[in-house]
Amino acid sequence: MTKLIHYRSKCIGCGICYEMQPEFWRMSRKDGKASLLRGVEKKGIFQREVKTDRQTCLEVAQACPVSVIKVVGG
Numbered sequence: 001m002t003k004l005i006h007y008r009s010k011c012i013g014c015g016i017c018y019e020m021q022p023e024f025w026r027m028s029r030k031d032g033k034a035s036l037l038r039g040v041e042k043k044g045i046f047q048r049e050v051k052t053d054r055q056t057c058l059e060v061a062q063a064c065p066v067s068v069i070k071v072v073g074g
């Protein structure tokens with residue numbers, strides 16, 4: 001199982017994740033940060049399982065300029 005993890009508080013709102021993978025990300029109109037769609041929050045960290053497109057998730061995680069996206073699992 002692959003999981004996407006978003007350390008949202010440190011997001012700088014650059015929008016790269018949304019541009020690369022709009023099926024998983026939205027930009028918040030409230031605070032300008034990215035939001036992980038269907039992410040479950042625990043202590044400010046959002047997680048969700050991903051069943052498709054793990055490779056793109058890895059590319060998005062690498063592209064995030066502040067490294068607040070992690071991909072775990074296989």
Ligand code: SF4
Pocket residue numbers: 010011012013014015016017018033034063064065066067068069
């Ligand atoms: S790529 Fe990283 S810093 Fe940029 S909006 Fe997405 S989570 Fe935030």
